[in-house]
Amino acid sequence: MTSRRFFLGAIALATAGLLSLPPLAAAAADIRVVTSGAFTEAYKILIPIYEQASGHKVISAFGASIGNAPDSIPSRFARGEKFDLVILSEGGLEALVKTGKVTAGSRIDLARSQIGAAVRKGTPKPDISTVEALKQTLLNAKSVAYSASASGTYLSEDLFPKLGVADQLKVTGKKIMSERVGAVVARGDAELGFQQVSELIYFKELDMVGTLPAEVQQTIFFSAGLVDGAEQKDAALHLARFLASPAVAEIVRQTGLDPVAAKPAAAGR
16 A cells, blocks of 8 residues: 555645646636546545645546446536536547537646456456456456446457457446446456456455556546636646646556656756
C-alpha cells in the first residue's frame, strides 16, 4: 500500500502545482463534472486538493464511458443532464464530440490505462502471461466478468473472437453493468475479472493476476473535454489542466494509470 508519507508529499506537490497555474479572474464557481470509472480513484484524491486550493466547488457524477446503462455517460447526456467537464475514454469522448455534446478541440489527455485481470484474494492465480496462456485461462474459467464499458467492449467484440473463445464466453462470460467488475469478483459471483487496472486495484479483497499480454493489450487514453454550452467554461478548463499537470502525475500513477504528464524535475535541476 502507498504510504501516508508519500501521499502527504504528493498532496503538497499537487497543491503547489495548482497554484502555479494561471489564476482565474472569476469568483468561486460550481464546476459540474462527470467521470468514468478508470480515472475515478485519482479523481477522488485530486478533487479535494483542487477545491481547497482554488476555492471552487466540484459537483461530481460517475458513469461508464460507453454503453446504455442508466448511469453511463452517454445515457446521462441523452437525458439532458448538464455538465461543464467530462472525463472518459478517448473513444467515448470522440463520440460525444461527433454528436456536438463536447466542444471540438477541447480534449486534454490525462492518463493511459491498460486492462488487467484479478481474482478473489487467496484463490489460485491463473496464467495470462502469454496469448496462449490467456486463451487457456479463458477456456478453463468457470465464470469471467468484464465491463460493459470500453475495456469490456474491446474484450467481447475484438479479443475473445480473435482468441477463438467467443462461443465459450457466451456461456461463462458476465457483462457487468453499473458496478465495478472487482465488486463482482470480490463477492464470489465470478471466478475471474477483467477491467482497467485502475478500477481493479481499488479492491483489497482481490489479488491482481497481471495485465493482458502486450500483443493483445489495449491501451486507452482517458481524457477531459469541455461540454458544449458549459456554464463554467474557464473554471472547467482550469480544473482539466490541473488534472493533467506534472504536479499530480505521481498520484495518478499510484492509482494504476500511466499519467500523460511528465514527472516534474527535482529542485535544482
